[in-house]
Amino acid sequence: MPPLGEGCSPRAARTMDTFILFLVAGTTYAVRSREVQHMEMLEQVTRVPNAAPFVDGVVFSRGQVVPAVNLRARFGFERTPYDLRTRLIVVRDDDRSVGLVADEGREFIKLAADAIQPPQDALAGLSGRYVEGIASIGDRLVLVLNLKQLLSFSEPLVAA
Amino acid sequence: MSEGFFDGFLDDYFAECEEHLTGARRALLALESSIGDAAAERPVIDELFRYFHSLKGISAMVELRPAEELAHHLEDYLRALRQREVAVTPVGIEVLEQGIQRLGAVIGAHRSKQTPPSTDDLAARIASLAALPGGLAAPAQSASAAASSGERFWTCTFVPTRELMERGIGVDVIRKKLAEVGRIVDAAPRVAPDGTIAFAFTVATTTDDREALDELMADGIVLELAGGAATDGGLLPVAQPLEGTHFGSVAPSHVVRVDMTRLDELIQSVGDLVISRARLVDSLSRIERHVPSAEWRAIQENTLAIDRQLRMLREKIMRVRLVPIGEIFRRMPFVVRDLARESGRKVTLELRGQSTEIDKYLIERMMDPVVHLVRNAVSHGIEPAEERIAKGKPPDGTITLSASTVGEVFTIEVMDDGHGIDAAAVIAQARAVGLPIPLDPSDPQALLALICAPGFSTTADADRVSGRGVGMAVVKSTVEELSGTIRLESTPGVGTRFFIDLPLTLAITDALIGRVGGESFAVPQGAVREVIEIASADVRALEQNEVVPYRGASLPIVRLGKLLGIAEEPVERFHAFVIGTGSAAVGLAVHRVVGHREIVVRAITDPLVKVAGISGATDLGDGRVVLILDPVLIVRLVCDRAARSVGDASTWGRMLA
Amino acid sequence: MHKVLIVDDSPTLRKMVRASLAGVAADLLEAATGLEAIEQLALSPIQLIVLDLNMPDMHGIDVMKFVRGHRNYKDVPIIVLTTRNDEASRRTAAEAGATTYLTKPFLPQTLATAARSLLEHV
Secondary structure (H helix, E strand, C coil): CCCCCCCCCCCCCCCEEEEEEEEECCEEEEEEHHHEEEEEECCCCECCCCCCCCEEEEEEECCEEEEEEEHHHHCCCCCCCCCCCCEEEEEEECCEEEEEEECEEEEEEEEEHHHEECCCCCCCCCCCCCEEEEEEECCEEEEEECHHHHHCCCCCCCCC | CCCCCHHHHHHHHHHHHHHHHHHHHHHHHHHHCCCCCHHHHHHHHHHHHHHHHHHHHHHHHCCCHHHHHHHHHHHHHHHHHHCCCCCCCHHHHHHHHHHHHHHHHHHHHHHCCCCCCCCHHHHHHHHHHHHCCCCCCCCCCCHHHCCCCCCEEEEEEECCCHHHHHCCCCHHHHHHHHHHHCEEEEEEEEECCCCCEEEEEEEEECCCCHHHHHHHHCCCEEEEECCCCCCCCCCCCCCCCCCCCECHHHCCCCCCCCCHHHHHHHHHHHHHHHHHHHHHHHHHHHHHHHCCHHHHHHHHHHHHHHHHHHHHHHHHHHHHCEEECHHHHCCHHHHHHHHHHHHCCCEEEEEECCCCEEEHHHHHHHHHHHHHHHHHHHHHHCCCHHHHHHCCCCCCEEEEEEEEEECCEEEEEEEECCCCCCHHHHHHHHHHHCCCCCCCCCCHHHHHHHHCCCCCCCHHHHHHCCCCCCCHHHHHHHHHHCCCEEEEEEECCCEEEEEEEEECCCCEEEEEEEEECCEEEEEEHHHEEEEEEEEHHHCEEECCEEEEEECCEEEEEEEHHHHHCCCCCCCCEEEEEEECCHHHCEEEEECEEEEEEEEECECCCCHHHCCCCEEEEEECCCCCEEEEECHHHHHHHHHHHHHHCCCCCCCHHHHHC | CCEEEEECCCHHHHHHHHHHCCCCCCEEEEECCHHHHHHHHHHCCCCEEEEECCCCCCCHHHHHHHHHHCCCCCCCCEEEEEECCCHHHHHHHHHHCCCEEEEECCCHHHHHHHHHHHHHCC
C-alpha cells in the first residue's frame, strides 16, 4: 500500500478477496489472507495447564507467545500427531495473534464476495457460528471461517 | 511541457513529499494541543506553512497540478493564520487534517498511476476558512525571545573559513552544536567593516557548563555572555531578535524523539543477546573439561564481562524508555473536575511524585486503569457534603494520587478520604451474583478480589453498592499482565487506598529453572526463599498433605508434577522451591532445580492461554516456550482449597475450577 | 571556471536544478539554508545564484537583501524560483534585487539559457 495518504481510487464493485486454504480432517477451509500474519511449520508446542481443551499449548512465533488452537479438536475430530505437513497458521483478530494448527497448508485463491454462500443450518456436524460461508471451487467445497467465533472460548463449538 | 525530463526525479519527489506530509501531520497534532496559546502556536504555524509551501513547489515542478493547487490553498490558509487574520479553531484543524490526507492521496495516486481524488470541495472549504473574519487583536509576541527562568543568553559569533570548511565545520554544523547546548533564539549574518562575513547566534541556555560551551570555541566560534549592550563588529543586541530571521521551526531542543517501535526493537535485540549469551554459556559448560584451566579462566572472565556489559546495556535502554508519570497525572484534574461536577461532589485532587519515572509502555497501559480508579474514587468514594460535615470531615473530598519507586518496584497509589469500602455490601453483592464468599470477609485483599471479579457488578449496581464499577476487572487484568499487583487498604468512614505495584524492569528477570518429567519451568528468583533438597524417604503424609522436616518444623510440599499431570519416575532425592516464610512456607517440589539464569519475560496475553499461576513465558535458548510460574499464587490457591478441604486439590484443573 | 550556487531547501528541487544546469559550463554548488548560502558566498567567488524564496532559517528575500547590501556581492546575478499565483512574492523579489525569475514548473532549457546568458555578462 502506498505510504502517502489514504488509498487511491475506489475499488470496482465486485470485491475480490484473497483467501488462504488449508486442510483439516479432509475438509478444506479458508481464511482471508489479510487476517493471516504468516504460516509456519510446527515442531512442538508447550502445553499450558488449564487452558481451553482445544488449545494444544503455546509457541513462539516471531518473538511473540502465541496460542496453538488445534482445529481438529476444535471441530470435534480426533487429534493426530504433528507431521511434516502440519502447519501453524498465525492469524490476527484485533490485537490478538493466534495460531491455528492445520493438517496441511494449501494454496491462495481469490474469491469474489458473491461466490460465498451463507451456510445452511442443515449441514451436519457444523455450527453456523464458526463458518461464515461456503464457496465452490471447481469440485471442492471450501468452508470460509469466521475467525472471531473460532477464537472465542466461551463455549465448546461442538459437543465433545 | 518538460515531458519526461523531470520524471527521473519522481522517486525523490515522492520521498520528499512523504517527509513533508509526515512532518505536517506531526505539526498538526502539536497545533491541536496548543490552540489558544499564541506563543506555542506560532512556531507550529510557521512549520506547517513551510511544509505546504515546499509541497507546492515540488509538485509544481513535476507538474502535478492538483497537488500544487491544494498545497497552495493550504499555504494560503496558513499564511492567514500566520498573519493572525484568522484564529486557529478545531474546525480549522479538522480541515487541515483533511487537506493533508487528500494531498497525500493525490500524490499517492500519482505514484500508483491512478486517477487522483477530486480536491475542489476541499479547496473551497479551505479558501472560505482563510477568508473568515475574526482575526486576533493583539499581535503575537516573538515567543522565542522570552527567557524562561534560569536561562541566560549567550551570543556566539562564527566566522567561516575555507580551512574550517575542509575540516567539515560550517555554519550548519555550528548551528546544530549550539542547538544541543541551548535554545537558539536568533541567527543572522553580519558583515565586518572589511567585508568579512560572520554569523551571529543568540542562544539561551540553562547550562552553566562552561566546558560544553568552551568545546565550541576551539572550532572557531567566539562565545560571549551577553551583557546586553550592542557592540559593533557584528554582535547582536540581545533584547531584540532581528526581524525576518526568526528561527521558528528549526526550534532546537535537548530531546530526541524516538519511535516506540524502534525502542521495542532495541529491547528485543537486548533480549536476543541475553538468550545468545545463555546459549553460549551452555555450550561452553559442555566443553569445560576439554579446556586447559588457564584458558578456561580467560573464557570465564570474558563471559562475566559480557554479562556485566549486557546488564548495563539493558539498564541504559530501559532508562531511555523512562518517562515521568506526570504524563498520566496531567490528565487527572480534568477527569476529577468533570466528574465532580456531574456527581455534585466537591473534590480536591492532590498529586505527588509526578516526576517519578516509569517505562513508557507501562504509562500507556496504566493510563486507563488509573483514570478508572480516580473516577471511582470521585463517584463512589466521596460522600455528599452534608454527610461529610456530619462525620466531622471537611465538606470537600480529597483524592491523592501519588507515585514512588522503592528498589525495583514502582507504586501508584490512589487514595480518597471517602466512606471506605462497605465489606457487608460487597459480600452481599457477591452472594447475589454467585461469587464464592471468602473465608475472611474482613480481609481487604479478599474484598478486592471480589470487586475485581468479572460479573461482580453492573454500572447500575455500582451506585447501590459502595464498591466499584465494571472496569475493576480490567484494571486488575491490565496490572497483572504487566506482572504487577493491586492491593487495597480501607477503613470504613475514613477512606480507601488502592496500591498498584509494578516492576520497573519489565522485560528481564532472574529466575530459577526447575525440571519436572522432562519439562522445564522458570520460577522468578524473587519469589523463592531458598531451594532445598529432599530425600523421598523423609516425606510424611499428613491428612491430605505431604510434609518434610524443615528447620526444626514441618514444611508442607506441593508436587508440581502432580499439579500439572506430568508423570514422574519415583526418585530418591528431589528439589523444592521454598515459597513464603515461617508458618506460611510451602515447598513447591520439582525433580531438579537445574540452574539460575536471567530470562527474558514474554507476556502471555491471549485469553485462550491466560491461566492463573502462569505469569509469562520465556525462551531458554532452544526456541521452545518455557512457562514462567507464579509460585506464590499457585501455592496460595492450593492451600486455599486444602484449607477448605474441598476435594482433592492435587490437579491444577480442579484446583482452579 | 564559473561557480553557480543553487539555494533551495528541497533536495528534490536542488537535484532538478542541477540536472537542468548540467550542460552549462560551471561548477555547481549547493546550499540548503540561507545561512549556508551566505557561507558559500563568503568562501568562494560565485558568479550566479539560483534561489528559492522559502528557506527554513532565513527567508530568500532576506538572503537577497543581504547579498545586495554587501559591496562585494551586490552585483551577483540572482535567478529567483517562484510558483504560480505568487504575484506578491515576485514583486517583493524584484524590489529586493532579483535579476530575473522563473515560475515552476519550468523547462530545464529555460533555466539553462537564462543561466548561460547571465554568466556571459559576468
